[in-house]
Amino acid sequence: MDIALVYLLLIGFGVLVYVLLDGFSLGVGILSPLLKNSDNKAIAMKSLSHIWDSNQTWLVFGGVVLFVAFPVVYSFVLSNLYLPIILMLVALIFRGIAFEFRFKSDRSQGFWDLSFAFGSIIATFCQGIILGALVGDMSSTKTLADPVDWLTPFSITTGFALLSGYGLLGACWLVRKTEASLQVVAKKLAQKLLFIMLAFFAVVSIWMLIDQPAVAERWLNFPGSLALLPLPLLSLFFAYRLWFILRERTEPGLKPLAYAMGLFATAFGGLVAGIFPYIIPGRLTIWEAIAPDKTVYFTLVGILIFIPVVIAYNIYAYRTFSGKTSMKDGY
Amino acid sequence: MFDLFATLPDTAMLSRMQFAFTISYHIIFPTITIGLSLYLAFMEGMWLKTKNLAYLQQVKFWMKPFAITFGMGVVSGVVLSYEFGTNFSKFSEIVGPVLSPLLAYEVLTAFFLEAGFLGIMLFGWNRVTPKVHFAATCIVALGTVSSSFWILAANSWMHTPAGYEIVNGQFQVTSWLEVIFNPSFPYRLAHMLLATFLSASLLFAGVNAYYLLKGTHKEFAKIGFSTAMFAILILAPVQILVGDFHGLNVAHHQPVKLAAMEGIWKTEKGAALRLFAIPDQENETNHFELSIPKAASFLITHDVDGEIAGLDQVEEKDRPQVAVVFTAFRIMLGLGGLMLLLGVAGAVARYKKRLFDFKPLLYLSVVMIPAGVIATLAGWYVVEVGRQPWLVQGLVRTADVVSPLPAETVAFTLGLFVIVYTSLFFTYIYFIRKLVLKGPPSLDEVQASLMNPALEDNDDLPATLNPAQVDIGYGQELSEYLQSKDKQGKDKQPQDKGEK
Numbered sequence: 001m002d003i004a005l006v007y008l009l010l011i012g013f014g015v016l017v018y019v020l021l022d023g024f025s026l027g028v029g030i031l032s033p034l035l036k037n038s039d040n041k042a043i044a045m046k047s048l049s050h051i052w053d054s055n056q057t058w059l060v061f062g063g064v065v066l067f068v069a070f071p072v073v074y075s076f077v078l079s080n081l082y083l084p085i086i087l088m089l090v091a092l093i094f095r096g097i098a099f100e101f102r103f104k105s106d107r108s109q110g111f112w113d114l115s116f117a118f119g120s121i122i123a124t125f126c127q128g129i130i131l132g133a134l135v136g137d138m139s140s141t142k143t144l145a146d147p148v149d150w151l152t153p154f155s156i157t158t159g160f161a162l163l164s165g166y167g168l169l170g171a172c173w174l175v176r177k178t179e180a181s182l183q184v185v186a187k188k189l190a191q192k193l194l195f196i197m198l199a200f201f202a203v204v205s206i207w208m209l210i211d212q213p214a215v216a217e218r219w220l221n222f223p224g225s226l227a228l229l230p231l232p233l234l235s236l237f238f239a240y241r242l243w244f245i246l247r248e249r250t251e252p253g254l255k256p257l258a259y260a261m262g263l264f265a266t267a268f269g270g271l272v273a274g275i276f277p278y279i280i281p282g283r284l285t286i287w288e289a290i291a292p293d294k295t296v297y298f299t300l301v302g303i304l305i306f307i308p309v310v311i312a313y314n315i316y317a318y319r320t321f322s323g324k325t326s327m328k329d330g331y
Numbered sequence: 332m333f334d335l336f337a338t339l340p341d342t343a344m345l346s347r348m349q350f351a352f353t354i355s356y357h358i359i360f361p362t363i364t365i366g367l368s369l370y371l372a373f374m375e376g377m378w379l380k381t382k383n384l385a386y387l388q389q390v391k392f393w394m395k396p397f398a399i400t401f402g403m404g405v406v407s408g409v410v411l412s413y414e415f416g417t418n419f420s421k422f423s424e425i426v427g428p429v430l431s432p433l434l435a436y437e438v439l440t441a442f443f444l445e446a447g448f449l450g451i452m453l454f455g456w457n458r459v460t461p462k463v464h465f466a467a468t469c470i471v472a473l474g475t476v477s478s479s480f481w482i483l484a485a486n487s488w489m490h491t492p493a494g495y496e497i498v499n500g501q502f503q504v505t506s507w508l509e510v511i512f513n514p515s516f517p518y519r520l521a522h523m524l525l526a527t528f529l530s531a532s533l534l535f536a537g538v539n540a541y542y543l544l545k546g547t548h549k550e551f552a553k554i555g556f557s558t559a560m561f562a563i564l565i566l567a568p569v570q571i572l573v574g575d576f577h578g579l580n581v582a583h584h585q586p587v588k589l590a591a592m593e594g595i596w597k598t599e600k601g602a603a604l605r606l607f608a609i610p611d612q613e614n615e616t617n618h619f620e621l622s623i624p625k626a627a628s629f630l631i632t633h634d635v636d637g638e639i640a641g642l643d644q645v646e647e648k649d650r651p652q653v654a655v656v657f658t659a660f661r662i663m664l665g666l667g668g669l670m671l672l673l674g675v676a677g678a679v680a681r682y683k684k685r686l687f688d689f690k691p692l693l694y695l696s697v698v699m700i701p702a703g704v705i706a707t708l709a710g711w712y713v714v715e716v717g718r719q720p721w722l723v724q725g726l727v728r729t730a731d732v733v734s735p736l737p738a739e740t741v742a743f744t745l746g747l748f749v750i751v752y753t754s755l756f757f758t759y760i761y762f763i764r765k766l767v768l769k770g771p772p773s774l775d776e777v778q779a780s781l782m783n784p785a786l787e788d789n790d791d792l793p794a795t796l797n798p799a800q801v802d803i804g805y806g807q808e809l810s811e812y813l814q815s816k817d818k819q820g821k822d823k824q825p826q827d828k829g830e831k
Contacts, residue, residue, distance in 0.1 A: 050450030053405055057438070057446045060412050064435045067416065071427030078416030078423075079734035085417055086744045090751055093406040097755065100402035104395070104762055294504040295428040299435045306439040313447045320451055320458050 003296055004286040007069035008279065010303060014065055016268050018058035020169070020261045025052045027170020029095055029120020030163060031189060032113060040182050041113050042102070047177040047325040049099050054314055056096065068299045070289040073279050080148040081130050088126035095119030124166050125159040132158030135208065135271065135281055154207060161200035165264060168193040172257040175246075177325045190256060191246050198239055201267055208274065214282070215274040231270045238262040343730040345741040346418040349748060351715070353410055355708055356752050360404030362707045365479060365524070366531025367397050368472035370558075375468050379461060384774050385554055390468075391780065392551070392771035393535075396763055398453055403759055405446075407752070412438075418741070422722060422732035429495055429502045429510060433485040441478030445471050456780065476524070483523055487516035489723050490714070491584045497726075514584055518577040519714075525570040526710065529670060530703025532566060535559035536673075537700035538767055540693040551771045553687055556696075560677035560686065567671040574667065575630075581717075582631050582639075585724060587649065588717035590642045591656040593627050594620075598641040602627040607661070610653040615642070651719045659712035666706035673699060 025048050035041050067074040078085055098116035102109060132155030133148055171190035175183055208215045219225050242259035245252050279286045290296065339345070371390055378386035412434065415423045423431075451459060451467040459467070494509025495502050504510055536559035542552035582589045590596075594605045596615045604626030608617035628637040642650050673695055680689040722729040772780070 050454045053402075053446040053449060054443070056405075056409065057442050060409055060442055061438050063412055063416075064431065064438050067423065067427055067431040068435050071424050071431060074416045074427065074431075075420035075424040075734075078413060079418075079420035079736065082417050082734070082736055082740060083744070085413060086747070089410045089413060090747060092409060093751065093755070096406040097402060097758075100399045101758065101762060104399070104765070291431075292428050292498075292501070292503045294507075295432055298504070298507055299432040302432075302436050302439050306443070310439070310443040310447065314443075317447050317450050320455055 002287075003293070003300075004069075004290040006300070007065065007290070007296060008276075008286050011062060011065050011069065012268075012272055014058055014062035016265060018055070018062050019268065020264060021055035021058060022052075023166045023264065024169035024173040024257065025055050026095070026120040026124045027166035027168065028173060029116050029170070030124060030167045031170050031174070031186075032117045032120075034189065035182070035185065038109065038113070040185075042109075043178060043182060043325055043327065044174060045099065045102060045113075045116060046327055047173070049103070050321050051317065052096065052099055054317065056092065065299075065303070069291055069296055070279055070286070071291055072289050073284065076280060076284075077130075077134065081133060081150050084126045084129045084133070084150055088123050088130070091119045091122035091126065093119070095123060120166075121163065124163050128159030128162030129155045131162065132156070135275065136211070154204075154211070157200070157207070158204055161197070161204050164193055164197040164200050165267075168197050169257070169260050169264065172242075172260045175252060175256050176254050179324050187246050187256075190260075191243070194239065194242055194246070194260075197263075201235075205270075212274075218274055228270070228273055231266050231273065235263055235266040235270075238266065339738045339742055342736055342738045342741055343733045345738055345745055346733045346736070347729060349741060349745040350414055350418060352745065352752070353407065353414060353748055355711070356756070357404065357407040357411055358708065358711060359704050360400050360407065361475065361479070362527050362530045362704050363534060364397060364401050364404055365472075365475040365527035366529070367393060367400070367534070368468075368475050369528065370531060370535060371397060372465075372469045372472045373558075375465050379465055384777050385550065387781075388551055388771050388774060388777045389554060391777055394453065395766050399759065399762055399766075401445075401449065403755070410748075418734050418736070419722075419732055420734040422727065425501050425732070426723060426727065429488065429492075429504055430485050432507075433481050433488075433511070437478055437481035437485075441474045441481065444477065445474035448474070479523060479527070480520060483520045484511045484513070484516055487519045488513050490519075490718055491515040492723055492726060515577075515580050518573065518580045521573045522570070522577050522710070523707075525566055525573055526703065526707045529563065529566050529570060530707060532559045532562040533670070533673075533696075533699050533701075533703040536563060536677075536696045537698075540696035541767070542770070543687055544690070544693050544697070548770050549687075557681075557686065560674070560681070560696075563670060564674035564678050567667070567674040571667055571671065579631065585718065586640045587642065587645055588651065588656065588714075589631070590640060590644070591651050591653045591717055592660045592713060593631075593639070594653065594657045595627070595639055595641040597643050598638065600628065600638045601625040601636045602639040604630065605657075608657065610657050612650075612653055649720060651717050656713055656717045659709040659716070663706045663709040663713065666702045666709070669699065669702060670706075 028044050028048055032041050032044055035044055063074070066077075094115045096119070098112045098119065102112035102116065105112060129150060132152070133150035135158070136152055136154035168190060171186050171193055174186035175190060178186060209219060210216070219228060238259045242256055242263065245255050245259065275281050277285045277287070279289050340348070371393055374386050374389040374393070377383070378390060415430075448467040448470045451464065452471050455464060455467065488510055491514040493513040494504060494506040496505050497503070535555050539552040539556035539559065542548045543556060578589070578592075581592070593602070594608050594610050594617050595602055596617070601624070603622035603624045605617065605620055605622045607619065607621040609619050610617050625635045628639055629635045631637065631639060642653065673692075676692050676695065677686065680686045680692050683689075686692075718724055720728055720730065722732060
């Protein structure tokens with residue numbers, strides 16, 4: 001198989017896993033100001049304290065695999081989107097450090113709640129801006145020398161879209177990990193966010209179809225685009241199932257999170273399908289950007305050996321803390 | 332405002348400053364956690380072996396500072412993994428094919444490992460068996476060491492590049508073994524690992540000396556202090572020896588850096604060892620020099636009249652900032668000497684049976700808490716500033732490979748990092764101080780923590796992990812005891828408010 005394609009799949013996999021896992025972690029942060037009382041905020045945060053670090057590691061993984069396989073792209077994207085990336089990293093610091101200090105503080109808990117919330121919100125918004133800047137940039141033909149215009153109406157829209165999407169994932173995580181009144185709150189939030197997110201995703205999709213001929217060409221070109229039809233159909237199915245399960249009074253367990261993740265995954269697939277085979281939309285394809293053979297094969301060996309192991313022990317770690325969050329696990 | 336911008340350093344300088352600042356800040360935390368994780372694994376192993384609660388008490392206490400320090404390391408480390416691309420985009424592009432796989436292996440064999448098992452190590456006490464918990468602690472320690480292996484391989488390659496060829500301006504690998512085990516790597520790895528062990532030992536020794544001086548938690552402090560003093564006694568001389576080998580390696584591969592470390596401007600035979608001096612880059616000389624004749628030649632060439640190449644072996648534009656390298660080197664050496672002194676003093680006090688009440692030793696230990704971290708930072712300044720103006724020794728100039736960003740933008744982010752990191756650092760110190768002042772949990776509390784608190788709400792646990800139904804390794808008697816205790820203690824709610 002084509003090595004550039006293999007790496008595109010690997011990076012796609014890494015980014016998707018990051019978005020799904022840190023998505024719900026950041027989502028809990030985004031929603032935490034809405035949880036009002038301090039005990040609820042504490043439980044929400046506690047439900048993540050053993051896994052946020054693992055989830056965030058996928059971001060480092062995605063970045064480093066991009067660095068390995070497409071060094072030109074890594075350099076281009078990071079230096080062109082300098083400010084949103086640095087701001088995202090600083091926001092992630094505030095998010096991460098809140099976990100450490102929140103439960104060791106007596107008087108400053110309120111501050112760490114804010115640090116958690118704002119860190120999550122800003123990090124997510126920056127990620128949305130980065131996504132929007134890269135995707136929205138496709139509309140005109142440019143070269144690698146032209147700078148990326150990252151603050152546009154489109155990128156701001158994707159920023160809000162990601163906020164609502166992560167928020168939905170976060171709410172579904174809370175449905176899984178909490179009980180009683182907090183779970184009811186989480187369910188209600190999830191229902192609202194489902195609609196907001198669907199609205200945003202629809203706007204972004206239509207915007208791309210109108211604004212970007214290449215995307216429209218791929219999606220609206222019958223009968224070729226019929227092959228892509230399962231993606232939006234699956235999205236609708238997941239959204240429909242999610243809506244019903246959130247309205248039931250029984251304990252839904254992991255199902256809402258699973259459907260929300262499915263919704264995200266299909267949207268992500270749709271996005272990638274519109275861009276392929278570009279790695280920097282409109283500027284550079286994966287085959288133009290791939291690193292030398294020695295580099296990519298050496299790393300591929302490591303990825304193929306270690307990623308299954310990583311997934312196995314991450315599943316083990318999740319299972320160790322399965323069930324509702326207890327404030328009693330500590331050190 | 333515009334005057335301010337007019338005097339701004341150029342983008343290359345600002346990017347260097349930002350990278351130097353963010354990496355200096357980051358390295359503080361791994362320096363502590365690598366050594367500390369080994370202490371935790373050792374103490375937990377001793378607890379499992381002897382069932383002496385005093386060892387578990389050590390683990391329970393040190394786990395808290397470990398967790399905070401580790402968290403600081405994680406959040407400041409993520410920044411670095413992106414900064415190659417944000418600030419040194421051309422560097423990433425041309426050297427990426429050599430360095431990026433090393434970073435990828437670091438993520439695969441260290442970051443994931445640490446993150447995956449840290450949760451179990453910190454929060455899993457009542458959810459896994461003691462053996463699994465011990466395994467998690469060991470794996471986290473292994474992860475930290477593995478991380479240093481890869482990152483130092485990458486760093487060493489930038490000092491002593493090997494196993495590469497340059498094709499169309501881009502570096503490509505000819506041999507991965509030569510890239511990873513490049514000529515300076517073994518020395519640098521050994522030197523850095525020893526530095527982290529020493530730094531953790533000094534922290535250990537200092538905190539316990541503080542308790543001994545205050546007369547609180549004495550029994551607890553004795554175990555830690557004794558272990559740490561023993562470690563320092565062994566580690567300090569070994570570190571000095573390894574450092575010497577490392578220095579000889581620098582003399583061989585990076586003679587300009589060595590000249591800067593020794594403050595030798597003109598190539599000379601029988602060079603003196605400058606103990607103190609203020610190097611003057613412009614006039615190519617030292618002021619207020621205090622030196623031992625011929626000693627530098629003897630130390631480096633093992634011949635009193637040996638020749639040492641001075642800074643004049645290269646043009647002015649190829650020299651590092653001598654004052655920084657020279658001074659940082661002396662700070663590191665001075666602190667190393669003090670560590671040796673502390674180790675020896677500890678041994679003498681132990682021999683005289685005064686280890687726990689010889690006050691000058693205890694005071695010295697407290698004062699030297701940050702010595703390991705400061706020496707490590709100083710050492711890194713010697714190596715990194717000493718390599719300038721090169722990013723890859725002799726091949727890639729720093730100024731040629733920075734991202735073409737506006738200077739104002741980098742100045743803004745540098746300012747942001749300085750503000751955020753400084754306030755976070757004081758927060759970190761505040762919480763560490765708070766934990767130290769609070770002291771270790773009492774042996775009774777440690778005992779009680781073995782009484783699975785999850786018994787209070789068994790519904791929270793899946794059946795297989797419910798200690799009321801399965802024995803999780805403490806033995807049948809303990810399970811029965813737990814249940815009887817549970818009945819008595821129902822009305823006495825534990826003081827647990829969800830504190831970590």
